[in-house]
Amino acid sequence: MPSANETIQELANQEYKYGFVTDIESDAIPRGLNEEVVRTISARKNEPNFLLEWRLRAYRHWLTMKEPAWHNVHYPPIDYQDIIYYAAPKSGKDGPKSLDEVDPELLQTYEKLGISLQEQERLSGVAVDAVFDSVSVATTFREKLAELGIIFCSFSEAVQNHPELVKQYLGSVVPYTDNFFATLNSAVFSDGSFCYIPKGVRCPMELSTYFRINAKDTGQFERTLIIADDDSYVSYLEGCTAPRRDENQLHAAVVELVALDRAQIKYSTVQNWYPGDKEGKGGIYNFVTKRGKCRGADSKISWTQVETGSSITWKYPSCLLQGDRSIGEFYSVAVTNNFQQADTGTKMIHIGRDTRSTIVSKGISAGHGQNTYRGAVKILKGAAGARNYSQCDSMLMGDACGAHTFPYIEVKNSTAQMEHEASTSKIGEDQIFYCKQRGIEAEDAVSMIVNGFCKEVFRELPMEFAVEARKLLGVSLEGSVG
Amino acid sequence: MLKIEDLHVEVEGKPILKGVNLEVASGEVHAIMGPNGSGKSTLAQVLAGRESFEVTRGRVFYGDRDLLDMEPEERACEGVFMAFQYPVEIPGVSNVYFLKAAMNAIRKHRGEEELDAMEFMKVVREKIKLVNLDQSFISRSVNEGFSGGEKKRNEIFQMAVLDPILAILDETDSGLDIDALKTVADGVNALRRPDRAIVVITHYQRLLNYIVPDRVHVLSGGEIVKSGDKDLALELEARGYGWIEAQVAVTPAERHP
Numbered sequence: 001m002p003s004a005n006e007t008i009q010e011l012a013n014q015e016y017k018y019g020f021v022t023d024i025e026s027d028a029i030p031r032g033l034n035e036e037v038v039r040t041i042s043a044r045k046n047e048p049n050f051l052l053e054w055r056l057r058a059y060r061h062w063l064t065m066k067e068p069a070w071h072n073v074h075y076p077p078i079d080y081q082d083i084i085y086y087a088a089p090k091s092g093k094d095g096p097k098s099l100d101e102v103d104p105e106l107l108q109t110y111e112k113l114g115i116s117l118q119e120q121e122r123l124s125g126v127a128v129d130a131v132f133d134s135v136s137v138a139t140t141f142r143e144k145l146a147e148l149g150i151i152f153c154s155f156s157e158a159v160q161n162h163p164e165l166v167k168q169y170l171g172s173v174v175p176y177t178d179n180f181f182a183t184l185n186s187a188v189f190s191d192g193s194f195c196y197i198p199k200g201v202r203c204p205m206e207l208s209t210y211f212r213i214n215a216k217d218t219g220q221f222e223r224t225l226i227i228a229d230d231d232s233y234v235s236y237l238e239g240c241t242a243p244r245r246d247e248n249q250l251h252a253a254v255v256e257l258v259a260l261d262r263a264q265i266k267y268s269t270v271q272n273w274y275p276g277d278k279e280g281k282g283g284i285y286n287f288v289t290k291r292g293k294c295r296g297a298d299s300k301i302s303w304t305q306v307e308t309g310s311s312i313t314w315k316y317p318s319c320l321l322q323g324d325r326s327i328g329e330f331y332s333v334a335v336t337n338n339f340q341q342a343d344t345g346t347k348m349i350h351i352g353r354d355t356r357s358t359i360v361s362k363g364i365s366a367g368h369g370q371n372t373y374r375g376a377v378k379i380l381k382g383a384a385g386a387r388n389y390s391q392c393d394s395m396l397m398g399d400a401c402g403a404h405t406f407p408y409i410e411v412k413n414s415t416a417q418m419e420h421e422a423s424t425s426k427i428g429e430d431q432i433f434y435c436k437q438r439g440i441e442a443e444d445a446v447s448m449i450v451n452g453f454c455k456e457v458f459r460e461l462p463m464e465f466a467v468e469a470r471k472l473l474g475v476s477l478e479g480s481v482g
Numbered sequence: 483m484l485k486i487e488d489l490h491v492e493v494e495g496k497p498i499l500k501g502v503n504l505e506v507a508s509g510e511v512h513a514i515m516g517p518n519g520s521g522k523s524t525l526a527q528v529l530a531g532r533e534s535f536e537v538t539r540g541r542v543f544y545g546d547r548d549l550l551d552m553e554p555e556e557r558a559c560e561g562v563f564m565a566f567q568y569p570v571e572i573p574g575v576s577n578v579y580f581l582k583a584a585m586n587a588i589r590k591h592r593g594e595e596e597l598d599a600m601e602f603m604k605v606v607r608e609k610i611k612l613v614n615l616d617q618s619f620i621s622r623s624v625n626e627g628f629s630g631g632e633k634k635r636n637e638i639f640q641m642a643v644l645d646p647i648l649a650i651l652d653e654t655d656s657g658l659d660i661d662a663l664k665t666v667a668d669g670v671n672a673l674r675r676p677d678r679a680i681v682v683i684t685h686y687q688r689l690l691n692y693i694v695p696d697r698v699h700v701l702s703g704g705e706i707v708k709s710g711d712k713d714l715a716l717e718l719e720a721r722g723y724g725w726i727e728a729q730v731a732v733t734p735a736e737r738h739p
Binding site: 428429430431433434435436437438439440441442444448449451452453454455456 | 530531532533534553554555557558559563564566569570572573574575579580581583584585587588591623640644
């Protein structure tokens with residue numbers, strides 16, 4: 001329901017001097033997908049021809065593909081002809097007029113997460129004044145970034161203002177033929193984020209979609225592209241700890257990262273989409289393709305994710321370690337409660353010499369949740385001296401949930417060093433009783449024990465995000481221990 | 483302060499305690515001894531509020547409150563502390579974080595402000611000396627990778643920080659070598675106070691050389707079969723539990739000649 005907010009931000013943006021192209025079409029195109037729809041999306045967004053062609057190639061390829069079935073998640077068939085692939089922001093009239101009209105349960109959660117009133121309004125889509133703090137904060141940030149030559153804008157803006165960069169890098173990590181959902185995204189993606197860090201620049205702040213003007217709901221087919229040029233550094237935050245509801249059930253995003261020589265990208269995600277209710281009704285299907293390419297020598301890409309939302313999570317943030325001595329990291333916490341399902345993990349493809357990768361995955365299952373870690377480590381022939389360390393820990397709460405681990409390892413160079421550790425533990429009655437005997441209530445005890453379990457991942461998150469993530473975990477698992 | 487009346491407890495339908503009576507006053511140290519399987523640990527767990535035990539008869543008063551009616555965390559907040567026989571590990575949660583959460587839960591229950599971090603650290607640094615643990619244990623994960631002796635000392639350290647009114651030490655001496663035993667005993671002795679009661683549960687008498695009890699009770703077959711002063715423990719040590727069991731066995735005959 002962030003539709004009111006979209007409109008406000010769109011309106012607010014028009015007054016800014018950075019030359020936004022704000023598209024406030026009021027009509028949606030009809031349901032369903034065909035070549036005409038793809039052309040319409042591209043036309044509405046006034047895209048250059050190369051992009052339309054790219055979308056069309058993706059669409060045609062998608063027609064030849066089958067939805068994957070290898071994953072360990074179950075859902076009723078999706079009718080791809082029953083989706084509206086392009087809808088302009090809705091008018092503020094549809095949103096709640098004040099917080100009084102917002103679901104009290106949602107407000108309670110906001111309260112527990114310590115989200116300010118103003119932010120609560122933004123998140124729940126209340127029609128607020130068009131002038132509010134975050135806009136001016138965002139402007140200040142943009143000015144500062146521009147001074148350093150950093151480009152940070154919506155994907156649509158990038159297409160208009162920096163088409164050469166888009167053309168050069170779009171699909172260079174996740175080709176349009178990659179997989180069913182990524183290919184669909186390539187054909188119909190609506191918007192997303194674009195970021196370019198020039199040579200030698202260390203981005204002085206955590207970049208967050210939250211601070212990006214236009215950072216409203218970018219729809220169900222989001223596309224993000226981040227390029228870190230030689231010797232640059234950027235830390236990027238995606239998502240928000242506050243629960244977000246969305247009428248679109250299917251989300252198929254694509255994120256591409258490119259790190260050139262000695263560049264570093266740190267990408268942190270907190271995903272808390274609507275997980276469905278306690279009976280497992282509703283909730284988002286989050287089918288995401290995220291991949292980073294360490295193209296340059298000595299480059300580094302680090303993924304950190306905290307996944308607590310969505311009814312189904314299907315994502316494998318991966319690294320292609322092409323440059324010699326490049327480094328890939330994956331730190332993940334995935335929580336499934338009630339009837340949530342997660343099939344998540346990573347791929348580390350070692351191509352260059354002396355490349356290194358680290359995988360730390362923490363899966364937590366409660367209620368009837370099903371949590372799958374799926375990871376692949378490939379050491380290609382040329383990757384002499386490659387090293388990987390993997391650690392997959394699962395924690396179970398209650399006896400109706402499940403944890404599954406599918407590690408794939410493929411080594412084609414005998415000089416590689418591989419380490420794999422795995423553990424499964426049950427959050428013990430003994431642990432909870434121990435805490436209670438010290439005066440700590442069961443729910444606080446669970447939250448404490450789980451946070452301890454996830455410590456290695458949380459310490460990879462930027463400070464503020466880590467604090468929020470910790471609270472979020474507690475809220476997500478509320479009521480999971482009797 | 484603690485009054486146990488005719489306490490009967492079952493585990494999965496099997497009777498373990500069959501009518502325990504016990505009274506402990508403030509300032510006293512009572513030792514409960516008994517052979518394996520006599521129900522010593524069950525008694526400790528029931529007092530702490532473990533849910534897997536079913537009280538089928540009897541009452542327990544803590545001050546003037548019905549202890550069995552209180553949740554485990556409420557008991558803790560009201561000053562009941564149990565040193566565990568097998569302290570659990572909580573990976574990734576530091577001792578200091580754990581203790582702070584406990585301390586603040588207790589203070590909140592009492593309607594007091596949370597202790598500020600500096601002040602809390604001062605208390606913690608002071609108290610850990612009591613059990614001769616290195617300061618580094620403050621920031622290590624709760625019991626993770628601790629030796630048996632370190633775990634037991636950590637329990638007494640927690641007791642010192644949380645400042646209970648009634649402390650139950652469940653086989654705190656088991657698995658300790660003589661030096662660790664002394665350290666633990668010294669720690670406990672330092673915590674003896676006129677307004678605090680301590681119940682020491684143990685299999686062996688040797689701990690009672692260092693923590694000298696006011697009263698000694700022998701638990702056998704789910705009942706307290708003999709009570710006495712500290713000399714009872716010595717007599718037990720000399721004669722073994724068989725002596726008590728033999729006495730108990732003949733008692734009914736003596737009663738009904």
